Amino acid sequence: MNVLHFINSFFSDSTHWHGYDGIPTRLREHVQYSLIALAIAAAIGLPVGLLTGHTGRGGNTLSLIATAARALPSFGLLVLMFVLIGFGLVPVMIPLVVLAVPPILVTTYEAMRSVDPSPVDAARGMGMNEASVLFQVELPVALPLILSGLRSAAIQIVSTATIAAYVSLGGLGRYIIDGLYQKNYEKVVGGATLVAGMALVTLGVFWGVSRLAVSPGVRRSN
Amino acid sequence: MIRIDSVTKRYPDGTVAVDQLSLDIPDRSITVLVGPSGCGKTTTLRMINRMIDPSEGTISLDGADITKQPVNTLRRSMGYVIQNAGLFQHRTIVDNIATVPRMLGWGKEKARARATELMERVGLDSALAKRYPYQLSGGQQQRVGVARALAADPPVLLMDEPFSAVDPVVRKGLQDELLRLQEELGKTIVFVTHDIDEAIKLGTMVAVLRTGGKLAQFAPPAELLSDPADAFVEDFLGADRGIRRLSFFSSAGLDLKTSPIVAVDSTAEQIAERTAPDVPYLLVTDLDGRPLGWSEPGALTAGAVDTAQLLPYGRPFAAGKDSLRAALDGAVLSPTGWAVGVDDTGRVVGVVSQQAVGEAIRSAHAAGRSSTKVLG
Numbered sequence: 001m002n003v004l005h006f007i008n009s010f011f012s013d014s015t016h017w018h019g020y021d022g023i024p025t026r027l028r029e030h031v032q033y034s035l036i037a038l039a040i041a042a043a044i045g046l047p048v049g050l051l052t053g054h055t056g057r058g059g060n061t062l063s064l065i066a067t068a069a070r071a072l073p074s075f076g077l078l079v080l081m082f083v084l085i086g087f088g089l090v091p092v093m094i095p096l097v098v099l100a101v102p103p104i105l106v107t108t109y110e111a112m113r114s115v116d117p118s119p120v121d122a123a124r125g126m127g128m129n130e131a132s133v134l135f136q137v138e139l140p141v142a143l144p145l146i147l148s149g150l151r152s153a154a155i156q157i158v159s160t161a162t163i164a165a166y167v168s169l170g171g172l173g174r175y176i177i178d179g180l181y182q183k184n185y186e187k188v189v190g191g192a193t194l195v196a197g198m199a200l201v202t203l204g205v206f207w208g209v210s211r212l213a214v215s216p217g218v219r220r221s222n
Numbered sequence: 223m224i225r226i227d228s229v230t231k232r233y234p235d236g237t238v239a240v241d242q243l244s245l246d247i248p249d250r251s252i253t254v255l256v257g258p259s260g261c262g263k264t265t266t267l268r269m270i271n272r273m274i275d276p277s278e279g280t281i282s283l284d285g286a287d288i289t290k291q292p293v294n295t296l297r298r299s300m301g302y303v304i305q306n307a308g309l310f311q312h313r314t315i316v317d318n319i320a321t322v323p324r325m326l327g328w329g330k331e332k333a334r335a336r337a338t339e340l341m342e343r344v345g346l347d348s349a350l351a352k353r354y355p356y357q358l359s360g361g362q363q364q365r366v367g368v369a370r371a372l373a374a375d376p377p378v379l380l381m382d383e384p385f386s387a388v389d390p391v392v393r394k395g396l397q398d399e400l401l402r403l404q405e406e407l408g409k410t411i412v413f414v415t416h417d418i419d420e421a422i423k424l425g426t427m428v429a430v431l432r433t434g435g436k437l438a439q440f441a442p443p444a445e446l447l448s449d450p451a452d453a454f455v456e457d458f459l460g461a462d463r464g465i466r467r468l469s470f471f472s473s474a475g476l477d478l479k480t481s482p483i484v485a486v487d488s489t490a491e492q493i494a495e496r497t498a499p500d501v502p503y504l505l506v507t508d509l510d511g512r513p514l515g516w517s518e519p520g521a522l523t524a525g526a527v528d529t530a531q532l533l534p535y536g537r538p539f540a541a542g543k544d545s546l547r548a549a550l551d552g553a554v555l556s557p558t559g560w561a562v563g564v565d566d567t568g569r570v571v572g573v574v575s576q577q578a579v580g581e582a583i584r585s586a587h588a589a590g591r592s593s594t595k596v597l598g
Contacts, residue, residue: 122308125273125380126322126371127297140312215312217354 003189010190021174023194029170030198033161036089037096038154044097045104045153046146053112053142054134062109066102074099074160082167092164099160100153107149111142143214151206158199162191172198223249224270224378224410229279231265231435239265240276240435247427249377250408252400254425256415258458262435263414267382270412271297283378298322301371301379301409306387307363309355315341315366316351322374333373340369343406345399361392368400372407379411386415397423418459422447422466430455444470468547471586473539476549476579478563478572483507486514490524503558506532511569513538516558538562541571546586550579 010016016023052058074095081091115138123137139146162173175191178184210219224247231240240262247253255263268274270281272293281288288296309318319337324330341348344365355363364384371379385393397420404411415421421428422443430438430446432454439451447467450456456463482501484493486508496504497519506514506527515532536555539548541563552561553576561579563572 116308116311118304118306118308119310120308121273122302122304122367122370123310123321125268125271125297125302125304126325127294128321128325129294132325137310140310215354217314217356218312 006186006189007193010186010193016190026170026172026174026191027194027198029164030158030161030172030195033089033092033096033164033169033171034154034157034198034202037093037100037157037161038150040093041097041100041104041153041157042150045101045149046108049105049108049146049149050112050134050139053109054130054138056113059109059113062105066106069098069102072098075163075166078163078166087168089169091167092161092169095163096157096160100157103153103156104149107152108142108146111145111149112138114145115141140215141218144210144218147206147210147213151203154202154206155199158202159195162195223247223284224412225282225285226266226270227280227282229266229269229276229281231262231269231274232277238435240269242279243431243435243437244279245429245437245440247410247412249410251426252404252411252413252424253427253429254413254415254421255429255431256418256421256425256458257431257438258433259416260433261431263416263431264382265435266431267380267412267414270378271300271302271380298326298374299376299378301374301376303364303367303371303379303381303384305383306360307355307367307384309363309366309370311355314352314354315346315358318355318366319370319373321370322376326374336373337369340372341366343372343403344369359392360388361396364388364396365399368403372403372409377410379409381411381413383414383416385420386417393420400424419466422469430458465547465550468550468583469545471546471583472542473544473546473549473563473582474542475586476541476546476563476574476582478541478574480572482573483570484522485509485511486527486529488522488524493519493522493524503533503560505535505560505562505570505573507570513562513564513570516556516560533557535560535562538564538568538570540564540566546579546583549574550576550583553579 019025048062052062072095077095077098078091081094085091119137119141120133123133128137161171162176164171165173165177172191172194175187175194179187179191226243226245226247229240229243230238232238243262243266255266257263265274269276270288272288310321316334316337319340320333323333323336328336338348338351341351346362346365346369350358350362355366358366367384385396388396401424413424425443427440428443428446429440432438439446439455441449444467446455447459447463447470450459450463479501481498482496482503483505484496484507486506493504502518503516504519504522505516506522506529508514513535514529515535517532521531534556536552539552539561549561549563553559553574556562559576560573562570563574565571
């Protein structure tokens, strides 16, 4: 009886591959929760980080909020939201978003601040407007760091989205929580393996995105 | 013309960067702002394209106050070159250069064609077009910076210490290139530097600023060297001001002697014929007429000249093109005290002694201000 044995028997059991509790369904749910949470967190973190980084104002306030948000326990927040709001996707999304905003916000701000000031000065001096300076001069250079912030946020979301199962939602957390409850360790290990696998896939996706989106001129000079 | 009229820049903390500065910057020439750090030269430059707004006074371009047009329109009409070039590292060289034309709404193909043309203009191999800035040397990056500033053919070029981050050899190449470009393009260039030699080499007019943003002197470089306005300017110009001033006197008036020149295959009669009591040495040239070295007439054996035994001839000057400074330098460098004048192909056109150079200097000084600037 070892972990590999559990993994083997979990994945070779054909009943685990279909139905509402099958691996494809749970994976789809998990991806869905993760993507929604990442999209919301990015929609909050990216614009705020880009603007504060571009103007250089509000950095202190930003890191204060980020530190506070990091100190919030996701699980505690989930239970609190569940009590306040009840069943549904919203009480799950709130702790995931709170978890993901700080890394996105802080790295985006830092990435923008670390852009070499001389091309920015040159761009302004040749008559580029502020929006173009931000999107055409600063952002392309800051992109690798910004993507790394998004990546760590995404990985934290993927591993934490398991808590959705605590409030009767789906996702890969179902296997872990149900398995623990039923003392079915094969299920627990199988679920954990799937979560770990998804984290690895997330890494791969971000690697691919940065290959495509980051200019070779930036990739090589950093 | 760019007119800076009683401009003061005072910061909220009370620091005065520029103090009641008035300058008329002439068209189609290079005006250099030079001075020690903290003299407000960069601040002055940045006020011209409104990167900084003056606290008092006005700046006008061709009679119109620069604050009367949209700031980005103004900036797009002025090329801007900064230290370290400030290239966009995510864009290829050709796209860096095409930036302003693209902003002005040119099509991609037209802008790239223009950029490629400019690469050639500033002496960049067109094979570099698709490279990224990190693949270029500092000097090449700076050339890209200049090309980018020239891309939309602006009448004005603002250059903020553009060559101070590269090594002296590369810097000299970039300065020569700028002078050559200026001869072709005739832009109104405002150039900031802390290097007085650079200012004297490049400037048509030089404004020396002192700490606290006050104008110490505004004059052509030759006048700066001959008549520094005060002790500060004199001190800033450095110790060998007299020698440097010679750069502004042409070697055209030198009396070049052709008699003490012999070819390496000369016969004994030719050597004897060239030997004169007033010429202690003979200059030996190769068969094409290029200098090999000096020799005492008695040490020369016809048909068997040992070139290894010849005395060095220093650095030859381009006769009529180089300045008296180059001629004097050549004379001082050779142990014989004679300078060698050559033509464009390096063939000897004549030799001149230190004494003769000295006389030319005295008569040039006597001729006074009628001198014109000679490069090199």
